[in-house]
Every structure is written in structure tokens, then in C-alpha cells.
Amino acid sequence: MPVNLSAPDPASLHPVPGVRLGITQAGIRKQGRRDLSVIALDEGASVAGVFTKNRFCAAPVQLCREHLALAGNQIRAILVNTGNANAGTGEDGLARARQSCEALAGLMGLRAEQVLPFSTGVIMETLPVDRIIAGLPAALSALRADAWDEAALGIMTTDTVPKAASVQVEIGGVTVTLTGISKGAGMIRPNMATMLGYVATDANINPALMQALVTEAADASFNRITIDGDTSTNDSFVLIATHRAAHARIESLDSAEGQALRAALIKLSQQLAQAIVRDGEGATKFITVTVDGGRDEAECKLAAYAIAHSPLVKTAFFASDPNLGRILAAVGYAGIEDLDQTLISLHLDEVQVVRNGGRHPDYREEDGQRVMKQAEITVRVNLQRGAATATVWTCDLSHDYVSINADYRS
Amino acid sequence: MPVNLSAPDPASLHPVPGVRLGITQAGIRKQGRRDLSVIALDEGASVAGVFTKNRFCAAPVQLCREHLALAGNQIRAILVNTGNANAGTGEDGLARARQSCEALAGLMGLRAEQVLPFSTGVIMETLPVDRIIAGLPAALSALRADAWDEAALGIMTTDTVPKAASVQVEIGGVTVTLTGISKGAGMIRPNMATMLGYVATDANINPALMQALVTEAADASFNRITIDGDTSTNDSFVLIATHRAAHARIESLDSAEGQALRAALIKLSQQLAQAIVRDGEGATKFITVTVDGGRDEAECKLAAYAIAHSPLVKTAFFASDPNLGRILAAVGYAGIEDLDQTLISLHLDEVQVVRNGGRHPDYREEDGQRVMKQAEITVRVNLQRGAATATVWTCDLSHDYVSINADYRS
Structure with missing residues (x-):
């Protein structure tokens, strides 16, 4: 049972001009599942991504890196x-993985390096x-601008709820849309998880800013969640900009327009990332862990992740x-x-549990018991040795986590 | 159900001359449990220990460090x-913690700093x-040289089986005894766990060698086990030498006699440490993880612990x-x-699963399935980039782990 999370209302997911999505059943592992998605981008779109730091990264991740380096701002299709x-x-x-890119490129009149491949499972x-190649024509003929809700379903594995969200923001007097989807469920931890996330926007932004923007958004969202501490081989977060919005091109992330876009992207990315935790394998609680009073953010993160990863906690x-x-x-x-343990304090929501260690x-x-029974809990530790702070989001460890992962392949 | 582990035969636990043990029920948390143990050492014994690296170390750990520094080779009692x-x-x-030391010292005619206190729970x-102080007279009047089996029971928390072992070794023509007990069950990981271990020997060894000896033994045993990755606040491993054996005093760990003692201690410590894993909370499998082919032991350990800590694995x-x-x-x-992932190989027992990544x-x-069904499994990874190797021992993650830790205080 996901924690305070339900499937998004399809009407709330604004299409992004220049982006169409097509989903089909290719029978990749099981029959009758939507398991193949294509996201087609109109010419002129820019794409940037961040990928797993796992040294055992999957073949599609290797190809994504290669194709982004080769084809830079000419990516035209995403295949999941x-x-x-x-x-x-x-x-x-x-x-x-190359064959699947070549097949999709052939059908769309592209070069193989204009396709980014993603796999999860x-x-x-x-x-x-x-089976992937056989499914491509059906996915292509299904392409629609308003299929974000279906794409959210199409990339699910052990997720129980599709994850999608949309925000709109005024930039230079023009309404700009950001719409995204994510999937996760298990094997989630910083430096990406079996986590796929895609956000598209029609914002008009200098393509040279895209990598910094997606990296910053990932650091503030997908890299702040943990379910079981496992970093997957396939994690990817991709930002697409179609530049269709009629405002003046954003040339700096520090301009008012750049900041507006950045804030909207971080808000959306956090929503998509937190949705992964809310639907974490076996999750029954959504837990925010904030560590304050550190000398720097790094040590606050160390402490926050130690708490968030502890099976005993x-x-x-x-x-x-x-x-x-x-x-x-x-x-x-x-x-x-x-x-110094004698300085540390601990709050559970508003209840102070520990003072001076x-x-x-x-x-x-x-009082502790009352807070622990809630579905959403904030743990706040103060190290009392500086002004830095860090927050991560996690869930609890339940019987169902064991069941899901013990039975995953059955 | 512990994995291939049963309570030791009391007759197999050789007394160590100069060491007596007394166990009683003090009603510390629950009535009717043996929860208080005293280990009394004759004058002249040497004691050295290694303790948790958790910065939030418990009060008794702080006192142990203080008392070992103050009273060095005059420790006469261990209180658990x-x-x-x-x-x-x-x-x-x-x-x-100080009060409990003072009380025991008063009853035994010692100074408080001659007592090492240990707490677990x-x-x-x-x-x-x-309640501890009230229980001390009963523990003292129970002191016996052949109570190692009872002491193993007396230090248990969520352990299901008492852990004790004994080895004898010939040193300088004389039979030397090493007998020890341990407890663990949850919150086990390198750098000590909610793990208590005590080994006593009548070997005659230069007290200046004790710290190196206990550190080396811990590194080869208790610091190579992990159950859930949590490092506890209280972990301690203590080595006692009563020097009663009639061989010439060991002046170097590299002498033949020093090596014989070291080998026996490591063997015993590994047995006590592995017993903790075999009785890990909810354990149904005992897993040996060996990583070969690393550039140094440190990176082999990194990989071995990543495997051993992964909830998904x-x-x-x-x-x-x-x-x-x-x-x-x-x-x-x-x-x-x-x-380089393309070099890596993986064996499950004798079955080669992965070659070249x-x-x-x-x-x-x-074949993989057949090995996975066994109660004892060896995972062997070769990184193919050097000659170093490291081994750690762990167990699986079961429903019972969640049940035990969700219900611990109920």
C-alpha cells in the first residue's frame, strides 16, 4: 500500500509541445503487460541526463552515454x-541494445545514435x-501528446501506482509546462536507483545549460531518496527541453527566468522522487530525515543516510x-x-526525544509512540557543531519488502 | 532456527585456570532471565580489548576504555x-555504570577501575x-571455573543458542587452553556489533603483546561478520590471559610459540564470530563471501561488504x-x-555464473538454484586486477528478521 499516493488524474498531466508518447505490450517477460514505451521528440529538442554511478552499469546506460556524446542535441527518441x-x-x-536502437531509428528515419535506450527489470x-523490435510499430502508431499517464504505467516494474506529475510556471510572461514520470520501487538509493525518471519541458533554454540543470535537479531529488540502500545498474534521469515556449531564451540559470525554471524543475523532481519512496517496496511509512547543525552538508548527508539505511531503524x-x-x-x-555525542538532539516531529546525547x-x-504511528514522520537530528543541513526521504522496512524481493522473479 | 549451530557440550568447554564465572537472575528487564554475569580473574591476569567505533558508544564502553587505561594489568572483574x-x-x-563498578569492587575488595562493565540490550x-547491585552477591556466590556454558547463556539477548567454544594448543610442550563465549544476533557489522565476546587463556604472554593480539584476532573474526550492517553502541571483544601455563613467557607474536597462540586464538575467535552469524536474527543461510583478485585487501573488503550488506542479495x-x-x-x-566490469567473474560454490562481466x-x-537451496553457500567474486583477497561471513534477510526487530521491545 503506497503511503498517501494515488495514480495521477490524467487531466492534470499537461502535454509538452514537441513530445509524444506511445506505449504497447511487447511480451518481454510476461504477456499482457504494457512493457514497451517510445517517447518521440520533435526536431530541435535538447536532452541531458544523469546516470547510475554503479560500475556495473547496464548496457543501455553505456549506450545512452555514448549517444549523448555523439548526437548531443539531436536525440529524437527514447526507448524504454x-x-x-x-x-x-x-x-x-x-x-x-544497439539492435533495438537501430530498429527504432530505421522506423523513424533516424540514425541509431539519435535514440536513447533504457531497460529495467x-x-x-x-x-x-x-520482441522489442516486433513491438516497435505498435508503440509508434500509438504516439500521442497526451499519453503521459500511459507512459507512467508503461515503465512500471514492482511499482504499485503509476508516478507522474506536471507543473506550470510563468516565464517571461509565458506559461511554461514541465511534465514528468518516474518509476522505482526497490533498489533505491543515492546516486540513482532502479529508478527511471523523465521530465520534459517546452521551456526555451540554452542547450549548454541543460546538463547543469538536470544534475542539480537530480541532486535535490532522486539522489536524496533511499529505500534499501542498493544502487542499481540502470538508474537514469533525463531532462528534455523542446524550446517551444515563446519566451526569450534562458541564457543563465541565475537569471530570474532561469531560477523560475530551476525551482519548478526541482519541485517536480522532488514530487516524482518522493512518489518512488511512497511506493517503496513494502513501504507503510514515509519518513523525512533532516540533519541540522553539521559543519558541512556532506556530514549531514552521512548522518541522514546512516539513519535512512539502517534496517533496525x-x-x-x-x-x-x-x-x-x-x-x-x-x-x-x-x-x-x-x-561529540553529548551535543546531539533528536526530534520526532515536534516531540523532543534526546537532548545532550x-x-x-x-x-x-x-508521545514518541503517537508520532511513530503516523503514516508520515519527520526525524530531525541536530549535531550542534555548525550551520549546514541535509534532508533525505525514505520508508520503513516491512515484511512485504522481504516478500516482494524474495518472490520477484517467481 | 540457527544455521548448523547448536548449544555447545559443557564438557567441551575447558576451564581456564585463574578464571571463574558466576551468573544470576537480576530481573533487569524481565523476570526469570539469567541477565547478570561476573567473570572474576585471579591476581596477575592481563586484559586487553577492542571496542565499538560507534561515536555514540555506550557508557560502559567509555568506562572500559577509561579503566583499561587507569588500571592496565590489574583488571580483576568483568561485569555483564x-x-x-x-x-x-x-x-x-x-x-x-560507575555505581555498578563501585558496588562490585566493594564486594570483591577491589578499586572500581579494576572492574570492566558491559551492557547489552x-x-x-x-x-x-x-537491580544490578542487588544481584551481585548471588553472582559472586555462584562463581565457578566450569561455568562457561552458563556464562554463554547469561550474556544472550535475542540469541537463540548460547555461543561458546574452547581450543587447546601445545605451546613449549605444555597444553594451553583458550575458552570463549560470544553473543550477537542483530545489529552486527564490521567494527564490532551488538556483539560481546570474551576469550580467556592461561597462556603466559608478555602483557605488552595483548593489545596487538586481540586487535589482530578481532580483525580476522568479529570484524568480518555482518548481519544487518548496523554497528552497535556497545560492541566489545576482550582477551584475558592468566599466564598460568608453565611454558616460557611468549615475548613475540612472531616466535613459534606466539604464532601457535595467535593461530589458536584466531581459530576460536572465528568460531565464536561465525556462531553469531549462524544465529543471526532470522538467519536461514550461512554465507561466505570471498572477493579475490583485488589490488589490495581494502577494495576486496569493500566489494565483499557491499554484497554482504545488500538487502536485495x-x-x-x-x-x-x-x-x-x-x-x-x-x-x-x-x-x-x-x-572494469568486463573482467569480473562470479562463482556460487563450484558453479561459475559469470565470466567477463x-x-x-x-x-x-x-545449477545456481541447487546451490542457493543449501544452508551454507560460498559466493566467490574475482575482480581480476590484482592478488589480494578478503572474506566476510553473513546470513540472509528473512521475514523473521523483520518480525524480531519489529517486536524486540514488546
């Missing part, structure tokens, strides 16, 4: 399959490229058990070398 | 309580020091599902910057 991650597949996997199994949240010493223990092993004298277990 | 970890308890916790609750083992790409993914995010052409899923 579920059911098979084409990772751990060696040279053969690369060849199959089981690792280390051979990509059934014939996560099972305590699942049980609504205010066994909050586990949070202190996680801060203690986060790797902050000269941490020990239980607050006024803390009552029933 | 379960049911309460006295961690996250601030100044009050330190004062209570729930974090961030007030230590019921009155651990749930796949629980399900006996050879979803082995998850192992490759873990190697990929281990943090080895310039790792991709599925081995002869690998058949039924």
Missing part, C-alpha cells in the same frame, strides 16, 4: 522496456530484442515502536570522526 | 548485564543499577532464488572507482 534490465550481460547485451538475463518505524536509540546508534556509526527528561514514550 | 545497553543515556548513564533507557538468498545479477550490482556500487554461456539456472 521493462521486464529485463539488460545488465550483467556483457558484450552480447551491448549488441542487443531482472539483471543478468538476455534481452529479448526480437526502518523495522522500528514499521512496528511503530519508538525504539529511538537505534537512530542515535546510526548517527554514531555514520562516519563523522570527531562527533541522552533521553530528554520530559520525553514520554507515549 | 543484558536487558539494557546503557547507551544514549548521557551523564546519568555514565554515573550508573535496549538503547536509551535508564540502567536499573539498583540477502532476500534472494532467503528465497533460494539465483537472482545473481544483484551480486554484480553490489560489486558495481561498492565504491571501487576504476573497476556477463552470464557464463554454460551456466544453467538449475
Whole structure:
């Protein structure tokens, strides 16, 4: 059961001029699933992306990097399959990913390097490229500008709810649209997850700014979520700009227009990223972990992730058990070398649990218990040694997480 | 159900001359549990220890460090309580730990700093020091040289089986005994766990060598196990030498006698450490992870721990599902910057699964499945970039892990 998350109203997902989406059933792993999506971009669009830092990155990730380097601002199609991650597949996997790009390019009159391929699903199994190629015509004939809701369904794996959102922002007197989709569910942690995210905008922006923009948005959103600490082989977040909006071209991210676009993109990316946590495998709670009072953001992140990754902390949240010493223990092993435990404070929502490294004298277990029973909880730790802060989002660890991952391939 | 682990035969646990153990029920958290143990050392014993690196270390750990520095080779008693970890308890916790040392010292005619205190159990609750003090006379009157089996029971928390072992070794023509106990169960990872371990020997060894010896033994044993990646606030491993054996004093760990003692201690420590994994919370499988072919041991350890900590890998083992790409993914995010995925091989016991970073052409899923169904499994990864190697031991992640940690305090 996702935490305060339901399927988006299709009417809320504004089309982005210059972007069409087509989804079909290709029978890649199972019959009867929408498992193949094409996002077609009109000529002139710019694309930038951030990809998994896993050294064992999948074949499609390798090809994405290669094609973005080769074809830069001439990307015209995005191809996504579920059911098979084409990772751990060696040279053969690369060849199959290339074949799928070539086939789509052939049908669309493009060069293969104008296609970015994405795969998600089981690792280390051979990509059934014939089924992908056989499905392409149906996906292409389904292309529509208002199919974002279907695309959100088409990229799902163990997700239980499709994830899509849309925002509009005024830039230079013109309404600019940003619409995106994401999928996640398991294997989520910083530096990307089995996480796919796509955001398109009609904003008119200097293509040279795209990489900085997508990197900043990822750092503030998809790189701040963790479900189980596993960094996947396939994580990708892609930003598309079609430049169709009639405002003057944005030449700097620090201009008023650049800042408006950046803020809208970060808001949308956080919404898409948090949706992944809300629908985390087996999640029953949505937990915001904020660490304040660090010397720098890096040490705040260390502590926040130690809390968010701890299986003991996560099972305590699942049980609504205010066994909050586990949070202190996680801060203690986060790797902050000269941490002084006698300064640390801990709040659970508005309830102060710890002061000066020990239980607050006024803390009552029933207050902790009350907060722990909520579906959304904020954990706030103050290290009392500086002014830096960092926030990450995570979920609890439940029986269903084990069931889902023990049964994934069955 | 622990994995191939049963309670030790009390007759197999050789007493160590100069060491007596007394266990009682003090009602610290629950009635009717043996929860208080005293280990009394005859005058002349040497003690050295390694302790958690968690910055949020518990009050007793702080006192152990202080007392070892103050009283060096004059430690005469070890005091262990379960049911309460006295961690996250601030100044009050330190004062209570001091009181318990003072009380035991008073009864034994010692100075407080000749007592090492240890606590394990729930974090961030007030230590019921009155109950500990009230229980001390009973523990002292129970002191016996042949109570190692009872002490193993007396230090258990969520352990399901007491952990104790004994080895004997010939040194300088004399039979030397090493006997030890350990407890663990959850919150286990390198740099110590909610792990307590005590090994006593009658070996006659220069006290100046004790710290190096215990550190080396911990690095080869307790620091190579992981259950859930959580480093506890209380982990301690203590080595006691009573020097009673009639061989010439060992003056170097590199002498034949020093090496014999070291080998016996490492063997015993590994047995005690592996017993913790075999009885890991919810464990159904005992997994040995060996990474070969690294440039140095550090990077082999990085990869081995990434595998051993991955919830996805651990749930796949629980399900006996050879979803082995998850192992490759873990190697990929281990943090080895310039790792070449196309060199990597993976074996599951004798079955080669991966060659050159991709599925081995002869690998058949039924072979992987057969190994995955075993209770004991060896995962072997070769990075093919050097001659270094490292091994860690872990268990799977099961429904019972979640149940145990969700219900721990209920």
C-alpha cells in the first residue's frame, strides 16, 4: 500500500509541445503487460541526463552515454522496456541494445545514435530484442501528446501506482509546462536507483545549460531518496527541453527566468522522487530525515543516510515502536570522526526525544509512540557543531519488502 | 532456527585456570532471565580489548576504555548485564555504570577501575543499577571455573543458542587452553556489533603483546561478520590471559610459540564470530563471501561488504532464488572507482555464473538454484586486477528478521 499516493488524474498531466508518447505490450517477460514505451521528440529538442554511478552499469546506460556524446542535441527518441534490465550481460547485451536502437531509428528515419535506450527489470538475463523490435510499430502508431499517464504505467516494474506529475510556471510572461514520470520501487538509493525518471519541458533554454540543470535537479531529488540502500545498474534521469515556449531564451540559470525554471524543475523532481519512496517496496511509512547543525552538508548527508539505511531503524518505524536509540546508534556509526555525542538532539516531529546525547527528561514514550504511528514522520537530528543541513526521504522496512524481493522473479 | 549451530557440550568447554564465572537472575528487564554475569580473574591476569567505533558508544564502553587505561594489568572483574545497553543515556548513564563498578569492587575488595562493565540490550533507557547491585552477591556466590556454558547463556539477548567454544594448543610442550563465549544476533557489522565476546587463556604472554593480539584476532573474526550492517553502541571483544601455563613467557607474536597462540586464538575467535552469524536474527543461510583478485585487501573488503550488506542479495538468498545479477550490482556500487566490469567473474560454490562481466554461456539456472537451496553457500567474486583477497561471513534477510526487530521491545 503506497503511503498517501494515488495514480495521477490524467487531466492534470499537461502535454509538452514537441513530445509524444506511445506505449504497447511487447511480451518481454510476461504477456499482457504494457512493457514497451517510445517517447518521440520533435526536431530541435535538447536532452541531458544523469546516470547510475554503479560500475556495473547496464548496457543501455553505456549506450545512452555514448549517444549523448555523439548526437548531443539531436536525440529524437527514447526507448524504454521493462521486464529485463539488460545488465550483467556483457558484450552480447551491448549488441542487443544497439539492435533495438537501430530498429527504432530505421522506423523513424533516424540514425541509431539519435535514440536513447533504457531497460529495467531482472539483471543478468538476455534481452529479448526480437520482441522489442516486433513491438516497435505498435508503440509508434500509438504516439500521442497526451499519453503521459500511459507512459507512467508503461515503465512500471514492482511499482504499485503509476508516478507522474506536471507543473506550470510563468516565464517571461509565458506559461511554461514541465511534465514528468518516474518509476522505482526497490533498489533505491543515492546516486540513482532502479529508478527511471523523465521530465520534459517546452521551456526555451540554452542547450549548454541543460546538463547543469538536470544534475542539480537530480541532486535535490532522486539522489536524496533511499529505500534499501542498493544502487542499481540502470538508474537514469533525463531532462528534455523542446524550446517551444515563446519566451526569450534562458541564457543563465541565475537569471530570474532561469531560477523560475530551476525551482519548478526541482519541485517536480522532488514530487516524482518522493512518489518512488511512497511506493517503496513494502513501504507503510514515509519518513523525512533532516540533519541540522553539521559543519558541512556532506556530514549531514552521512548522518541522514546512516539513519535512512539502517534496517533496525526502518523495522522500528514499521512496528511503530519508538525504539529511538537505534537512530542515535546510526548517527554514531555514520562516519563523522570527531562527533561529540553529548551535543546531539533528536526530534520526532515536534516531540523532543534526546537532548545532550541522552533521553530528554520530559520525553514520554507515549508521545514518541503517537508520532511513530503516523503514516508520515519527520526525524530531525541536530549535531550542534555548525550551520549546514541535509534532508533525505525514505520508508520503513516491512515484511512485504522481504516478500516482494524474495518472490520477484517467481 | 540457527544455521548448523547448536548449544555447545559443557564438557567441551575447558576451564581456564585463574578464571571463574558466576551468573544470576537480576530481573533487569524481565523476570526469570539469567541477565547478570561476573567473570572474576585471579591476581596477575592481563586484559586487553577492542571496542565499538560507534561515536555514540555506550557508557560502559567509555568506562572500559577509561579503566583499561587507569588500571592496565590489574583488571580483576568483568561485569555483564543484558536487558539494557546503557547507551544514549548521557551523564546519568555514565554515573550508573560507575555505581555498578563501585558496588562490585566493594564486594570483591577491589578499586572500581579494576572492574570492566558491559551492557547489552535496549538503547536509551535508564540502567536499573539498583537491580544490578542487588544481584551481585548471588553472582559472586555462584562463581565457578566450569561455568562457561552458563556464562554463554547469561550474556544472550535475542540469541537463540548460547555461543561458546574452547581450543587447546601445545605451546613449549605444555597444553594451553583458550575458552570463549560470544553473543550477537542483530545489529552486527564490521567494527564490532551488538556483539560481546570474551576469550580467556592461561597462556603466559608478555602483557605488552595483548593489545596487538586481540586487535589482530578481532580483525580476522568479529570484524568480518555482518548481519544487518548496523554497528552497535556497545560492541566489545576482550582477551584475558592468566599466564598460568608453565611454558616460557611468549615475548613475540612472531616466535613459534606466539604464532601457535595467535593461530589458536584466531581459530576460536572465528568460531565464536561465525556462531553469531549462524544465529543471526532470522538467519536461514550461512554465507561466505570471498572477493579475490583485488589490488589490495581494502577494495576486496569493500566489494565483499557491499554484497554482504545488500538487502536485495540477502532476500534472494532467503528465497533460494539465483537472482545473481544483484551480486554484480553490489560489486558495481561498492565504491571501487576504476573497476572494469568486463573482467569480473562470479562463482556460487563450484558453479561459475559469470565470466567477463556477463552470464557464463554454460551456466544453467538449475545449477545456481541447487546451490542457493543449501544452508551454507560460498559466493566467490574475482575482480581480476590484482592478488589480494578478503572474506566476510553473513546470513540472509528473512521475514523473521523483520518480525524480531519489529517486536524486540514488546
